[in-house]
Amino acid sequence: MDFDLSPEQLALRATVRDLFADHYDSIEQRNAVSSTDLGWSESLWRQAATMGLLGLPFDEEYGGMGAGPVEISVAMEEAGRVLAPEPFVEAVYLPGMLISRAANPEQRKRMIAPLVAGDTRAAFAHDEPGSRWPTNRVQTQAKQDGDQVLLTGRKRPVAAADSADLLIVSALTTEGTTGLYAVDAGSAGLQRHVYRTHDERRGAELVFDQVPAEPLAERAEVTALVTEGYICAQTAQCAEAVGAMRAVLQLTVDYLKARQQFGVPLSTFQALTHRAADMYEAVELANSLTLQATAALADGIVDPVLASRAKLQVGRASVFVGEQAVQMHGGIGITREYPASHFLSRLTAISRTFGSTDDHLRHLASLVGTD
Amino acid sequence: MRLQLTDEQEAFRDRMRSFFSIAVPQEIRDKVAAGAELSREEIVSSQQILNAHGLAVPQWPVAWGGQDWTPVERHLWTDELQRSATPMPLVFNTSLVGPVIAEFGTEEQKQRFLPATANLDIWWCQGFSEPEAGSDLASLRTRAVREDDHYIVNGQKTWTTYAHYADWMFALVRTDPDAPRKQQGISFLLIDMTSPGVTVRPIELLDGAKEVNEVFLDDVRVPAENLIGEDNQGWACAKFLLGNERGGFAMSQVVRRRLAQAKQAAAEIPCGGGNLLDDQLFRARIAELETTAQALEVTGLRVVAGSQSGRPNPISSLLKLRGSQLHQDTTQLLLDVAGPDARLFEPGSTSAPDWAPRTARTYLNNRKSTIYGGSSEVQRSIIASSILGL
Numbered sequence A: 001m002d003f004d005l006s007p008e009q010l011a012l013r014a015t016v017r018d019l020f021a022d023h024y025d026s027i028e029q030r031n032a033v034s035s036t037d038l039g040w041s042e043s044l045w046r047q048a049a050t051m052g053l054l055g056l057p058f059d060e061e062y063g064g065m066g067a068g069p070v071e072i073s074v075a076m077e078e079a080g081r082v083l084a085p086e087p088f089v090e091a092v093y094l095p096g097m098l099i100s101r102a103a104n105p106e107q108r109k110r111m112i113a114p115l116v117a118g119d120t121r122a123a124f125a126h127d128e129p130g131s132r133w134p135t136n137r138v139q140t141q142a143k144q145d146g147d148q149v150l151l152t153g154r155k156r157p158v159a160a161a162d163s164a165d166l167l168i169v170s171a172l173t174t175e176g177t178t179g180l181y182a183v184d185a186g187s188a189g190l191q192r193h194v195y196r197t198h199d200e201r202r203g204a205e206l207v208f209d210q211v212p213a214e215p216l217a218e219r220a221e222v223t224a225l226v227t228e229g230y231i232c233a234q235t236a237q238c239a240e241a242v243g244a245m246r247a248v249l250q251l252t253v254d255y256l257k258a259r260q261q262f263g264v265p266l267s268t269f270q271a272l273t274h275r276a277a278d279m280y281e282a283v284e285l286a287n288s289l290t291l292q293a294t295a296a297l298a299d300g301i302v303d304p305v306l307a308s309r310a311k312l313q314v315g316r317a318s319v320f321v322g323e324q325a326v327q328m329h330g331g332i333g334i335t336r337e338y339p340a341s342h343f344l345s346r347l348t349a350i351s352r353t354f355g356s357t358d359d360h361l362r363h364l365a366s367l368v369g370t371d
Numbered sequence B: 001m002r003l004q005l006t007d008e009q010e011a012f013r014d015r016m017r018s019f020f021s022i023a024v025p026q027e028i029r030d031k032v033a034a035g036a037e038l039s040r041e042e043i044v045s046s047q048q049i050l051n052a053h054g055l056a057v058p059q060w061p062v063a064w065g066g067q068d069w070t071p072v073e074r075h076l077w078t079d080e081l082q083r084s085a086t087p088m089p090l091v092f093n094t095s096l097v098g099p100v101i102a103e104f105g106t107e108e109q110k111q112r113f114l115p116a117t118a119n120l121d122i123w124w125c126q127g128f129s130e131p132e133a134g135s136d137l138a139s140l141r142t143r144a145v146r147e148d149d150h151y152i153v154n155g156q157k158t159w160t161t162y163a164h165y166a167d168w169m170f171a172l173v174r175t176d177p178d179a180p181r182k183q184q185g186i187s188f189l190l191i192d193m194t195s196p197g198v199t200v201r202p203i204e205l206l207d208g209a210k211e212v213n214e215v216f217l218d219d220v221r222v223p224a225e226n227l228i229g230e231d232n233q234g235w236a237c238a239k240f241l242l243g244n245e246r247g248g249f250a251m252s253q254v255v256r257r258r259l260a261q262a263k264q265a266a267a268e269i270p271c272g273g274g275n276l277l278d279d280q281l282f283r284a285r286i287a288e289l290e291t292t293a294q295a296l297e298v299t300g301l302r303v304v305a306g307s308q309s310g311r312p313n314p315i316s317s318l319l320k321l322r323g324s325q326l327h328q329d330t331t332q333l334l335l336d337v338a339g340p341d342a343r344l345f346e347p348g349s350t351s352a353p354d355w356a357p358r359t360a361r362t363y364l365n366n367r368k369s370t371i372y373g374g375s376s377e378v379q380r381s382i383i384a385s386s387i388l389g390l
Ligand SMILES: Cc1cc2nc3c(=O)[nH]c(=O)nc-3n(C[C@H](O)[C@H](O)[C@H](O)COP(=O)(O)OP(=O)(O)OC[C@H]3O[C@@H](n4cnc5c(N)ncnc54)[C@H](O)[C@@H]3O)c2cc1C
Pocket: A259, A261, A262, A266, A269, A271, A272, A327, A328, A329, A330, A331, A332, A334, B125, B126, B127, B128, B129, B131, B133, B134, B135, B136, B158, B159, B160, B161, B162, B212, B368, B371, B372, B373, B374, B375, B376, B377, B378, B381
């Protein structure tokens, strides 16, 4: 048993931390980037490609690093600390993982290599209006038309679809099974309605009207594949949340020491310092299950129960830590000029992405048995 | 003990209900019900409608447009007003500065300000908080120095809600920096926002709302006749006002409306084999919130029924403490009901229904309600010291 990172993983963390420090040294810098149309930094993206960050989980034959879930979590925790707005999970790791599991070798090479190189971006279009986690049934139709497949339907929300070149789309075949398809984002018949999120990310609603699509290699088990993709993605986001919680806890601790009211620092008031201690507890419990979920994936174990437990713990902690950080800052905590509010937005979003806390609690509750 | 309304009280309630059901235009009330932001004009016009019927400032003295109502009747007025989603009269005017002027002002000040305040011809903002004086309000530093028949005011106020709409500001200023206790050197001053030297800078909140501001005061000349009460006696006005601010936190109809909205929307959302409203976990959450809402409502009624003396009841701290939290809990519930669509920030950019993206804004924005008007920590301190004697 060993919770320590290897020397290579520690080196990765230092490199990634430096990369983010160069771009997001202050909340002003970060807000300047997240308020552009694109919402993230192309120069950072280039550097991330060069240093292998985009290719972390992919095979070396596609230019990847052949690393795994632990390295992804290490990187995402750093992203969380500075609220980096780059869509690593949404535009690369999740769709790339689906391609690498579902596609044939030729498709993999064609689609993954440019993602890893930072030349293209992808998005996974699965959720549909009204659907809730776990989205097991989709209504977007895939129809065979001569020798091509045409997709018709509506996908929302699709994270990172605003700037994606390649869309991985789930759709219902005429036989009633679910298939995965690759769609060129510039295809005729495809409309994109771009949106911003409250945590300053981007995405799009996609409307498909007989859009030509390329089937990824036939595989009946799309549902299992999507479950696995989601578990990898949500575990990476759990690590991001842990990074964000650590950072906002530190911000709060510093503020309690610096801010004076009634002639003394706020840290004089135990009502506040004890709550900071509760925040610490929440972060560390969330971190423990995130580490366990990450380690399981690294061992090749896809365990939905463990993934849901991590998600539940992280979701609850995220809301508590985010809200209390804001509360203990007072008025300044809810302004956009100050980082605490941005942490709350991001943590709120993570706690409701890839299933909400209630969704995962419901799932776990349905599995409670008598031993 | 009798918790039912009397026949007269029921008749009163019915009168209020039928008035509010038509008084203010439906489209304004729809916006309130949907939690959408009102324009300045909409807030002004709806208060003027109420005022024309003598229903904008019932808590004021009768001589200045108030109503000779019992506390229960006043409660029914608030309750019916909120039930109909009529915009609340502007709190800075009707609950805060108006009663202070009525209590501490001179006859001339009352004549000059009260009718215009009730009718929202003057829009007031509250200049209390400063960057270094938040919970510790009495440490405020904005200086007012008397020069003949004027005060020269220098300093900075912050978190000033609606300063960008306001015609006037009621401010706490330091007139005697050498007073033995810091509460003693403070005065209550009315400042015309168009005076030279007043600068308003907006502060953007986390949900993008532009409702609070910084207000910079540079050598602002304020006629001495704008002082309310005595020089250096401003703290008494402030305490009187803050008591009203706390007592004014009764939002149970807003909570009820959110719970109803949540249930209505949940019935349309698939969950498991059925819909979200069938789900036991969701139902348990609703049941908890409804029970807390009821306990708070009855506590509120206890305060109302016991407040004949007109003095603020310390239990009102509990209403603010738990009421603001319940408020936040219901915004979080709606956020969860809206699901993935809640994250889309700008209503209208996709085919998601407008209400869904709004839930996230409302949730984020309402984090303020445990901070302003005496934070939750301050309320707990009041309960611990003035009620429990700790
Ligand atoms: C949206 C909004 C609108 C507002 N509108 C107005 C307005 O119109 N006019 C106006 O004058 N002001 C307004 N305020 C200001 C509001 O009254 C202050 O924010 C409030 O008094 C808290 O002060 P602060 O923000 O400086 O926080 P601080 O006082 O610095 O408090 C920071 C944290 O420490 C806690 N704390 C402070 N002292 C203690 C203690 N002794 N024990 C335990 N905990 C403590 C607080 O509860 C808070 O959690 C508004 C604020 C907000 C957020």
